[in-house]
């Protein structure tokens with residue numbers, strides 16, 4: 010196996026690095042780029058904890074080859090906000106609704122929910138459940154997570170600004 | 181009691197303090213720790229359920245890997261959990277062993293520059309079986325004469341004890357004349373129960389990073405619920421002074437009891453890093469985690485209980501055979517605690533208990549959110565439901581008539597930890613819950629027809645808040661808090677206590693803010709390590725708020741006393757500190773210190789600054805606190821389910837989850853505990869189990885989450901039909917009236933669900949989980965019996 014050089018836009022900035030053809034995106038993000046907000050729970054596509062956005066679509070980084078993101082846009086949780094002052098409405102809603110306990114599922118949920126709100130700015134409860142079904146949470150019982158997504162959606166609609174997904178996912 | 185209005189910070193909804201870190205992906209968990217120059221470790225796990233093996237690692241060593249075999253680790257027998265006192269601690273573990281007793285037990289370990297290189301080296305380690313034993317996967321088989329001995333002898337404290345018939349430990353207890361009580365009872369029922377063996381599926385797989393330090397010590401980042409006990413164990417196993425073992429506090433991706441004990445990965449990482457003289461990261465995959473060192477206690481229980489026509493319980497026998505797996509973590513204390521769960525639910529009258537913990541060749545058992553309580557509560561709440569039915573009493577009234585409540589002696593944590601109940605919201609929760617769910621109009625068991633059948637069930641439960649008591653029993657239970665006021669009047673709170681996400685440390689911050697009359701933002705919770713914090717036993721037993729919170733409050737009170745002393749000097753009025761008052765000033769966002777009826781006043785920031793500028797010295801306090809009670813937090817759950825009689829699937833339709841946790845310090849986080857507790861309990865009731873292959877003794881659903889089904893967002897009731905209610909109570913011994921919550925939240929769930937299923941289809945289940953397969957089988961069996969008896973009747977007529 011020969012390493013390959015790939016270039017992709019990560020959280021708004023172009024990065025260039027050499028990877029093996031069988032290297033997984035989750036490992037490149039966590040181990041080479043030290044973006045550890047992308048979480049490993051299972052490594053085999055069953056929990057949603059490692060979700061990142063690829064050109065705005067949620068993908069499981071543990072099932073994505075690094076070479077496949079060549080030339081594309083990747084958004085990880087670190088790309089949404091740097092701290093208290095620039096939180097997205099979804100992040101704020103997760104904090105305020107108590108939708109975060111241990112926090113291990115949080116990055117995956119927030120990114121998945123962001124993709125949902127981009128596709129469907131005003132989802133029903135049923136649509137939210139259906140969309141986030143692939144993301145496991147062992148702590149919250151999902152109630153507060155569904156509430157947080159609803160709240161972020163309704164705040165975005167109220168303020169008549171573009172959906173919360175619009176800004177960051179294009180990054 | 182509703183805290184609103186009475187307190188400024190306690191009971192107020194504010195986003196959790198660590199929310200921003202977690203929502204932005206900046207929270208560092210042990211899995212995220214990455215040190216320069218570190219090696220990666222891999223563990224060779226036994227493929228045998230029980231064997232003696234020879235390890236040959238020459239090839240792996242030739243490849244340049246750092247290798248550990250059983251000969252390379254300290255020859256020390258230990259118990260990875262240090263919560264019980266030494267003389268009640270059974271020791272039968274080694275870091276690595278050439279006599280593995282379950283599939284997955286660590287036999288050897290390697291470390292190399294990358295995980296791939298380590299894996300290649302691992303594959304080069306040869307394992308030769310010297311002797312292979314028949315796997316024992318059932319406690320009744322294991323105790324049969326002639327079964328292979330899983331352990332010949334183990335240590336209790338510092339002394340050897342022989343193991344007979346694979347019985348790890350036993351406990352018997354009785355009070356009153358049970359035989360007479362039962363023979364005089366009007367109704368007696370006897371039932372056998374068998375629980376599932378649940379896997380925690382905590383989000384973060386077990387991991388440790390160990391760095392050897394130049395002073396001969398180590399610094400360790402790991403998944404733990406207790407940095408101090410991990411420090412002590414590492415010190416004991418490796419003979420390093422505790423002052424040179426630094427266990428760092430990092431975020432924990434869920435614990436649920438799986439890291440009350442120090443996980444084996446931690447010790448393996450320390451051993452590898454000491455040999456390699458380099459930092460080593462030892463991370464498990466999900467598959468490995470599932471067979472590593474934690475699952476729940478699988479219990480086989482028998483209850484025989486009697487009641488009088490007047491609706492009073494009169495006697496009960498409780499037999500508890502626990503399948504503990506291949507090693508002891510805490511079965512011995514659990515034998516007592518399981519009895520505690522049993523006797524603290526109802527006033528049984530006379531009781532007789534027989535508890536026995538049995539070794540099998542399975543993954544070792546430990547606490548899983550409730551420490552045996554959900555198991556016992558499921559059995560008890562089924563029996564109680566059945567007794568009420570026999571007596572033709574309303575199950576709610578029957579429970580209220582017999583439950584252990586205010587003024588009663590309580591020993592939830594077992595016979596060595598007794599205290600009196602002082603706050604009790606059970607009647608309120610039962611009545612309000614019944615009303616909200618429409619209890620009176622529920623269907624009668626089994627009266628429905630049609631494909632979808634609905635039923636409503638009730639169950640109540642409790643958990644202790646910690647394990648304290650007036651006397652020092654066999655459990656270690658105290659917490660430290662260190663508080664200092666900075667030179668601008670903000671406060672640093674240094675605590676060893678782990679917050680797994682339940683909001684424990686948010687509660688502490690609120691308690692401190694309340695006591696010192698300062699805004700919450702000025703309380704900084706410091707994340708440090710075992711060397712800079714005062715001992716805390718562990719975050720377990722729902723003790724974080726009740727015990728740790730009280731330690732924080734006492735430290736704050738001590739600090740307050742010093743603040744007032746300094747304030748006297750500043751105010752320069754002829755009074756002592758006792759004449760001063762403190763209040764929070766919204767405009768100044770500061771604590772104002774004043775003398776009633778005078779203009780003299782100053783602020784906390786002024787005091788702090790002056791103390792600094794005038795060389796008066798710092799204001800700080802360090803406290804170590806032990807609770808003298810472990811009051812019960814009560815829960816009462818009403819659940820409506822729908823059973824699809826064609827597929828056997830059960831769906832929650834409505835839930836009213838009631839909790840009595842005293843003063844609610846963090847409303848949204850406490851609600852989250854209840855919701856999360858319910859959903860976790862739902863999984864135990866209908867989904868989760870870890871079956872073993874009878875031939876190989878290996879787990880059948882090795883590490884695959886789809887194989888080990890847990891609830892998803894699709895499995896919960898519509899959120900407006902998921903009600904959480906809190907009782908209006910105040911616990912006089914708790915900080916600002918608070919009690920615990922984490923475990924009480926899930927303890928009665930399986931029982932409530934099982935009772936609701938019974939209400940829907942008229943069938944009781946005595947084995948968990950109640951899967952669709954089991955429901956279908958039971959429905960078919962009933963149909964068959966119905967046909968047969970119809971035929972018999974038909975035959976009799978002709």
Ligand code: FES
Pocket residue numbers: 048049050051052053054055056057058059060069070071072
């Ligand atoms: S880690 Fe990728 S789906 Fe679980």
Ligand code: FES
Pocket residue numbers: 108109110111112113114115145146147148149383433434681
């Ligand atoms: S908050 Fe812990 S897994 Fe979701």
